[in-house]
Amino acid sequence: MKNIYIIRHCEAEGQEPEAPLTNNGLTQAADVAAFFEQRKVDRIISSPFKRAIQTIQPLANEVNIEIETNQQLAERVLSSIKMADWFEKLRATFEDFDLAYEGGESSREAATRILGVVDDVLKSDAENTILVTHGGLMSLLLKHYNKNFGFEQWRTLSNPDIYILKQNQHISLERVWRS
Numbered sequence: 001m002k003n004i005y006i007i008r009h010c011e012a013e014g015q016e017p018e019a020p021l022t023n024n025g026l027t028q029a030a031d032v033a034a035f036f037e038q039r040k041v042d043r044i045i046s047s048p049f050k051r052a053i054q055t056i057q058p059l060a061n062e063v064n065i066e067i068e069t070n071q072q073l074a075e076r077v078l079s080s081i082k083m084a085d086w087f088e089k090l091r092a093t094f095e096d097f098d099l100a101y102e103g104g105e106s107s108r109e110a111a112t113r114i115l116g117v118v119d120d121v122l123k124s125d126a127e128n129t130i131l132v133t134h135g136g137l138m139s140l141l142l143k144h145y146n147k148n149f150g151f152e153q154w155r156t157l158s159n160p161d162i163y164i165l166k167q168n169q170h171i172s173l174e175r176v177w178r179s
Contacts, residue, residue, distance in 0.1 A: 001168045004121055005039075005130045005176075007032065008138050008161040012051035017074070021054045028160055033059040035162065035177070039128065041065060045117065046132035047073040055160060056132045072117050075134035076110040079103055090136075094143075094151040111140040122167055135159075145173045 010032065011025035021029060032055060041063050046052045048069040060067045080103020083089055093099050093107045100106040114137050121129045133141075139154040142163065162177035 002122055003128045004165040006138055006163045006165060007130060007132045008135050008157055008159060009051045009055040010160045017049045020050050029055050029058050032160055033062055041128050041130060042126040043129040045070050047134060049074060052132045070117060072113040073131060073133040076136040077104045091151045107140055110137055111144055114141045115144060145171060
């Protein structure tokens with residue numbers, strides 16, 4: 001049996017890669033560490049973005065596990081240009097998985113990235129792995145395993161949020177964080 005915990009980072013000051021957690025986000029990171037007190041963790045893999053690493057650092061320190069960073073867990077780039085109507089543009093990418101904007105990646109391309117990480121983890125020896133990522137990318141993984149997960153469900157994700165993907169005879173997915 002494999003358990004993969006998928007974590008959306010805690011509250012951050014911005015969207016750029018070096019945006020740190022807010023003071024509230026730092027408190028949330030301590031709450032995430034407390035959430036795992038009674039759970040076994042063998043491996044931690046995180047987006048290289050500062051807010052993702054800060055989200056899991058308290059737990060990594062507590063369980064003395066080195067955080068592996070993986071660029072494939074970085075947030076999806078919707079576009080390289082600023083779009084005033086980004087919210088509607090994002091909604092459209094949930095309906096058309098091949099839609100890509102200038103300098104951005106399609107939902108299919110982004111989903112392939114995170115699914116590659118999950119596949120590697122499922123093939124590894126680790127039984128209990130944590131993946132720390134971002135809401136956009138996380139939502140595409142959730143949609144892969146739950147076809148009913150879409151734009152509206154993405155909007156309901158919290159910072160932080162935690163789902164567990166379990167592989168036994170089949171793969172199941174469950175939200176385990178209660179904010």
